[in-house]
Structure formats: C-alpha cells, structure tokens
C-alpha cells in the first residue's frame with residue numbers, strides 16, 4: 001500500500017510517497033530556513049505564504065520521483081497538528097482538495113507522533129517488531145517521552161514543563177550570536193570545548209519525576225554570559241557550549257534510564273531535530289542497555305515520509321466501510337492544543 005504524505009507544520013514544505021509504512025519511494029523537502037534566518041526564528045505568516053508558493057510543485061515532484069501518479073496512491077496523509085496554524089492550513093487544504101478530486105482516503109496525522117516513525121524509516125523490519133518500546137521526540141517544540149505498545153499506540157509518559165530541549169539549544173546559540181537553528185552550531189563548538197570547566201545545574205533531578213525542564217539551564221547560561229561580559233573569548237564560548245550540551249543531553253539520558261527501569265521496553269526510538277546530535281547518539285549507546293534506533297539524518301528534521309509512515313498505520317487501524325478517512329470536516333490543531 002502506497003501513501004502520499006504532506007507536511008507543512010512549520011518551515012519545511014514536504015511531500016513523500018511511502019510503501020507499507022517504511023519503504024520510502026520519494027521524500028522531497030523544500031526548506032524555508034534561509035527566509036527566516038534573518039529573524040532568528042520562524043515567522044508564522046511568512047511560513048504560510050512560502051508553503052503556498054511551493055506546495056503544488058513539491059507534491060508533483062514526490063509523485064514523479066516515485067514514478068507514480070495519484071491513481072497509484074492508496075491514501076493521502078497530511079499533518080493535522082501541532083504546528084503553526086497558517087502553515088498547517090496550507091498543507092491541509094491542499095491535501096483535502098487532492099483527496100476529494102481523486103476520491104482518495106484522507107488521513108490526518110499528528111506531527112509529533114509521526115517523528116517517531118522517522119526513526120524506523122528504511123529499516124528491514126516493521127516498527128511493530130520493536131514493540132513494546134520507549135520513544136523520545138526531542139525537537140524545537142517538544143520533549144515528549146512515550147511508551148508504545150503498537151505503531152499507533154503511544155502513551156505520553158513524560159514531557160517538557162517549560163522550554164523544549166531543541167528550543168534551549170536555539171536560545172543558547174542566540175545568546176552567543178551563533179546562527180539559527182542553534183543545535184548544529186552548539187554541537188560543532190562543543191567539540192572544541194571542555195564540558196567540565198563551567199558547572200551546570202541538574203534540572204528535574206528527582207529520580208521519581210518523569211519530566212523535562214530546560215529553562216533553568218538556559219537562565220544559568222544567560223547569567224554566565226553576563227558574568228563574562230565583554231572579555232568573553234572564543235574558548236570561553238566553546239567551553240560554555242560543551243558544558244551546556246553535556247547537561248542538556250545528560251538530562252535526556254537520565255530520564256530515559258529512569259523510564260527504562262519502570263516500563264518494560266525491548267527497544268528505544270529517538271527522533272526529532274536533536275536526534276541528529278552525534279554526542280547524543282554516543283551517550284545513548286554508551287549508557288542505555290536497550291537497542292536504540294535513531295533516524296537517518298534526513299528524517300530527523302521535518303519531512304513528509306514520517307507523515308506517510310504513520311498515516312499508513314492509522315489507515316490500517318480503521319478500514320471499515322464508513323471509514324473516518326472519507327470525511328473532510330476536521331480542522332488543524334495548533335502547537336498549543338492537543339488532539
């Protein structure tokens with residue numbers, strides 16, 4: 001079964017054709033990052049307009065690269081939320097139009113849940129074979145930990161209570177005048193720094209508390225930055241980045257360890273932009289006993305292959321004749337709403 005996926009929740013317009021939830025026939029991504037860079041973050045109204053400019057072409061490219069047309073597609077999966085509402089509406093409206101015109105099922109997909117499927121794309125086995133598992137989504141908007149018992153069965157067991165992990169990388173990078181997004185800049189500088197030089201606070205250190213917190217660590221970085229003042233050197237910045245990164249990632253590893261003691265999991269799936277961090281991958285491999293699966297780099301950040309993948313499993317869950325996937329009267333949900 002082939003699903004066409006469409007993603008437009010933030011600053012990437014993407015379309016993909018995926019078979020059986022994991023075989024990627026095409027995955028096209030148009031990034032708007034250059035348009036937003038000068039603002040130091042994504043501007044929602046500009047994002048929506050940029051999606052509108054390219055969405056038709058991106059969908060056409062995804063179909064062409066997969067050597068198929070709409071007639072060969074079994075369903076259209078689209079990101080319903082969470083995301084920027086104007087940006088979401090572009091993808092959703094386009095997908096609704098396409099589904100109605102071609103009389104195809106339309107499958108709304110939760111973007112954060114879909115990230116998890118990014119970690120299984122291209123594997124030789126079905127994601128179902130990794131269950132039960134712990135799944136961590138670490139992105140610019142979410143730090144969510146799930147216990148999964150099936151491809152669509154996600155129980156949220158821990159989440160961020162203030163800044164998301166990726167968001168703290170972005171804010172700390174901004175503090176030092178590094179570029180946006182901040183994660184890759186911090187990772188690069190951290191390689192040249194001494195993570196032990198500056199002491200970092202351990203947030204949410206209570207081992208019974210399955211929650212994530214990054215605003216205290218960020219504030220600590222702001223204070224250190226002010227204390228060093230104008231005489232801050234490149235080496236100081238590298239040491240600060242190394243210390244921050246070690247603690248930011250260390251918190252994720254501590255919480256994963258904690259969860260693995262409570263929940264019986266046979267594997268660990270890690271996804272979202274921060275999953276691209278090589279130091280994070282090293283720490284997880286070194287400190288956790290579970291088989292860990294990270295996405296290929298192109299599936300860490302936003303893409304439509306992960307949307308098509310989860311869309312496939314959602315579709316399989318509800319294939320009765322009067323399927324929910326024949327209805328079009330549902331709406332987007334924003335970054336601050338839950339499904």
Ligand code: KG4
Pocket residue numbers: 010138139140141142165166167169170181182183184187272273274275276277278300301302
């Ligand atoms: O999943 P994503 O592409 O977008 C959403 O937020 O949905 O995640 C982007 C986040 C940004 O905050 C970015 O700084 C972070 O992922 N990121 C990284 C790295 N690459 C991207 N954080 C740490 N290390 C990286 N190498």
Ligand code: ZN
Pocket residue numbers: 111115139272301302
């Ligand atoms: Zn995302």
